[in-house]
Amino acid sequence: MTARESILKKRDGKTLTASEINFFIHAYLRGEIADYQMSALLMAIYFQGMSFDETVTLTRIMRDSGEVVDFSHLPGIKVDKHSTGGVGDKVSLILAPLVAAAGVYVPMISGRGLGHTGGTLDKLESIPGFKTQLPLSRFKKQVEEIGACLIGQTDEICPADRRIYAMRDATATVQSIPLICGSILSKKLAEGSNALALDVKVGNGAIFKDAETAEELATHLIRIATAFNLNTVALLTDMSQPLGGAAGNWVEVCEAIDVLQGRGPADTRKVTLALGAIMLQLAGKTGDLPSGTAQLRALLDNGAAWEKFLEIVRAQEGDITFLENPDKYPAPKHRLEVKAEREGFITAINAREIGRLSMLLGAGRKTVDDTVDYTAGMLIHKKISDRVHRGEALITLQNSGPPPDNDFIQTAQSCFVIAHQSLPPPKFLQKLLNAQGVQPITEIELMAGI
Ligand code: URA
Secondary structure: OOHHHHHHHHHOOOOOOHHHHHHHHHHHHOOOOOHHHHHHHHHHHHHHOOOHHHHHHHHHHHHOOOOOOOOOOOOOOOEEEEEOOOOOOOHHHHHHHHHHHOOOOEEEEEOOOEOOEOOHHHHHHOOOOOOOOOOHHHHHHHHHHHOEEEEEOOOOOOHHHHHHHHHHHHOOOOOOHHHHHHHHHHHHHHOOOOEEEEEEEEOOOOOOOOHHHHHHHHHHHHHHHHHOOOEEEEEEEEOOOOOOOEEEOHHHHHHHHHHHOOOOOHHHHHHHHHHHHHHHHHOOOOOOHHHHHHHHHHHHHOOHHHHHHHHHHHHOOOOOHHHHOHHHOOOOOEEEEEEOOOOEEEEEEOHHHHHHHHHHHHHOOOOOOOOOOOOOEEEEOOOOOOEEOOOOEEEEEEEOOOOOOHHHHHHHHHOEEEEOOOOOOOOOEEEEEEOOEEEOOOHHHHHOOO
């Protein structure tokens, strides 16, 4: 068996056997298969896809590339949440402490920024001292003692995803349903969760822009998860504009602090409560979603979620004085407002481009080895359906690297479409899917507890 044979087979649209996938991934991890050959295989999978059985096999082999944690000695159902990725998506930072404060164990393995989307690990690492690469023994102990721990893939857990995730980002092979399923589910299966709430983003800032492909992704994720007995529910949520009012790393931590202290933008709060209610339902802690959202809202308002967040950050060596007093954080060297050139209503926002610009400001990586500027990012002042006056700020760009030039500012300006007629805001919570298929929900039903 050689790497070349497997690449050739997949390139020509044939099905890889379990032993071929196993050989490829393990030889790659041992350094016997080069990055360029892994890149070629990823591109072949991107174009040719994988069958259901192949995707299950890929997920299993990726899960088993490291240790598989067992939390069965802990009472109750362990639940995690994962997003397929968006711009300004800081929900995991809020949800893990929030749901843990409700008495549910939340083991969480997250990822870094991928393509134009941000990553939970980078956001957490913007907190001075915060460690996302913990020995597995510490991960287990923290989940047992505090109820939640947020780490990245390590050499001990999901090393295959750790290596392949970075490679996909650099080789433009992120948008592949089997690769996304293998990546997300291998992490969730290895971390010891019994149930999973998925936030599948839809819109121009999502991995897949159109609703059909996003739903296809959600369906595949649920089918593959079900093959492993991982009880999974997917919520399709809007990503036709950045979530909340901040995109970057530290700026998103600041927004998460606001929500955890009972404030924050309505859309960030809404998606957090909706996904949290689904997690509580999966854990058997609420009979219906509206009571789940009411329970969680109380934990945001009474400070319990905030206290849990501080406990988690302290345990992962983050300096909580920066969370208690965000003004202490180093200010970005450059701060620049991008203003509207005309008056009217915002009818569209190019969230994908905003994500790309945020990455170029330094909030993400152009190449695997780039370092992140944690002060870099954007504050988003206008959202779809908002009225805007000429000269009013649309967005504030900030970073500490080279300041944005005129071309950059113009590109940022062009991300906002301003028209005479207003449009209603996009439908935010779009669909709920589980192993039985699409479930009838309306936004009102789901959010009745808010
Ligand atoms: N999140 C992941 O962990 N992996 C992907 O492939 C996409 C989003």
